[in-house]
Amino acid sequence: MTDQAYNFAYLDEQTKRMIRRALLKALAIPGYQVPFASREMPMPYGWGTGGVQVTAACLTPEDRLKVIDQGADDTTNAVSIRRFFQRTAGVETTERTTDATVIQTRHRIPEQPLAEGQILVYQVPIPEPLRFLEPRETETRKMHELEEYGLMHVKLYEDIARHGEIATAYAYPVRVEGRYVMDPSPIPKFDNPKLAGNPAIQLFGAGREARIHAVPPYSDVVSLDFEDHPFAASKADHECDLCGSAGSYLDEVITDDRGTRMFVCSDTDFCASRQAQGHRGRLSPQGATP
Amino acid sequence: MTLMQNAITAAPLLSVQGLTKRYGARIGCAGVGFDLYPGEVLGIVGESGSGKSTLLSCLAGHQRPDEGRILFDGADVLAFSEAERRRLLRGDWAYVHQNPRDGLRMGVSAGGNVGERLMAVGARNYAAIRESATDWLGRVEIAADRIDDRPSAFSGGMQQRLQIARNLVTGPRLVFMDEPTGGLDVSVQARLLDLLRGLVRDLGLSVVIVTHDLAVVRLLADRLMVMKSGRVVECGLTDQVLDDPQHAYTQLLVSSVLQV
Ligand SMILES: Nc1ncnc2c1ncn2[C@@H]1O[C@H](COP(=O)(O)OP(=O)(O)OP(=O)(O)O)[C@@H](O)[C@H]1O
Ligand SMILES: [Mg+2]
Secondary structure, three states: OOOOEEEEOOOOOOHHHHHHHHHHHHHHHHOOOEEEOOOOOOOOOOOOOOHHHHHHHHHOOOEEEEEOOOOOOOOOHHHHHHHHHHHHHHEEEEEOOHHHOOEEEEEOOOOOOOOOOOOOEEEEOOOOOOOOOOHHHHHHHHHHHHHOOOHHHHHHHEEOOOOOOOOOOOOOOOEEEOOOOEEOOOOOOHHHHHHHOOOOOOEEEOOOOOOOEOOOOOOEEEEEEEOOOOOOOOOOOOOOOOOOOOOEEEEEEEOOOOOOOEEEOHHHHHHHHHHOOOOOOOOOOOOOOO | OOOHHHHOOOOOOOOEEEEEEEEEEEEEEEEEEEEEEOEEEEEEEEOOOOHHHHHHHHHHOOOOEEEEEEEEEEEEEOOOOHHHHHHHHOOOEEOOOHHHHHHHHOOHHHHHHHHHHHHHHHOOOOHHHHHHHHHHHHHHOOOOHHHOOOOOOOOOOHHHHHHHHHHOOOOEEEEEEEEEOOOOOHHHHHHHHHHHHHHHHHHHHOOOEEEEOOOOOHHHOOEEEEEOOOOOEEEEEHHHHHHHHOHHHHHHHHHHHHHH
16 A cells, blocks of 8 residues: 555655656766765665665656665565555565566675666665775866776775785776776676676666766676786685575575584575576575486 | 087977966966976975965966966967866876875875876786886885885885885876975985986986975086076076076075075
8 A cells, every 4th residue: 555645656756857867867978976966765874765766766656666685685674665665656566586677776786687678776875986095076076077097996906916816896896888987886796797788777876975877778887907807707606505506696694603604695586586496505405406 | 418409409398488376466476487398407496485386386287377378398288178187197297296195195005106197097907017116116215025015104205205106107208396305304305316316317307396405406407497576586507506696586595505
């Protein structure tokens, strides 16, 4: 049941129009951070207020919404955002990636390849990739304007100097359509290749920082690197202990007080679907597939 | 005398005419003009408040002068777009600040500091960047094993040498220096000066250097410009100006140094 005390999807129509204008601008200038008048939402910053506002501006009554946090549909954050839109927009929700028309995500891109017509909304804490080395906003804006991106490589250089390799594992910087350098939000770099050439619309909302950026379908997205330290989309070198997948991003879970570990897909829908299809992992109740 | 030959055969690298900068009613510098030829070092001296820093910051594009022309290699720098100007600042030009903290990234390793300009102009091979950085640290007498240390772990003299390496790594054609030896104690100053002299000589650098230390000028500068109250009161070959000052103010400046 839609809560009648609210406008559809909580935000008033004028605010949604304002956000949609920002979204269109962001799609027209891939990777460029568009300022928008971020609104107070009935949840604290850091809980995805930017993503929630973008989702609210995108939703129609016919949409089917999926919300994931670190790949999981059942975490507190994901559940509360899903409930929020059930209540304020009355839209259908789903945990199945293929069935969803809008997916709001924190820190992951689903394993299941997305399709044309789907919208992926990212929650973004800090949208400015240059912030780490250049705290002055006026200066970072100028650097984007003039494509002065040498500093991004200084960050990667520091990584290699200190760790022997590019140790940046999350929020790995990318260049979009050969122009703007963008922070893809704290997704694991394993997900970076999925940013590129993706048929879905990818929208990024930063609530506290009041910025929106976007990657249109089928965009060219390149992870920054050095010739002699090329980008590598790494993950834990294991198979999922529940579904046996060797190609999905894994969470390491400690299962008892003695430090016994297991590796499971961080994408719960992907893992469950595989198990439903009969795939088995090392710790599956029925044992591993022969 | 390569200098004389240059002066005759080459066009000036930097040509400045009628440069004026006011701060409200106060004059920062007024009507300054000079030519700098390739491979030449121009010293600018004058008492505190005489307009040296103002002039240098106008030349280097940090501030916009109210009047005058600045031609670099024949191009009208003041007509450059901001993008062109910033490209100049990280490629053909270099600027050594008096305080190394203003010219270094204190949160980035020595190697990263030196490598930044290389990466800014497109270097994308880590090993090559590291090799250049190591080479340049050596040239400014910083041990190779300090390459991954941050400048905050360096002494003032080392920081200044690091700033110089960071600036020279891309082989700039013109270097601006504002009191590069100021704020350092005397023995450290002497060593830095020695190093600068070696670099200037070996690389054939073209330099505009501001100082109020005549010893610096004597050692580094081919030509000298003396400023007072924002204006150039005397200009000429360094030895001539220092040994036979014409203007009363220069005479005072020279004699006051000799008394020290
Ligand atoms: N930002 C500013 N605003 C107003 N007046 C300024 C500013 N900067 C410099 N001035 C004035 O312009 C004149 C020249 O100053 P400038 O800093 O260029 O001298 P300087 O020769 O570099 O002195 P010092 O040897 O102390 O560094 C002085 O009268 C100074 O007070
Ligand atoms: Mg000064």
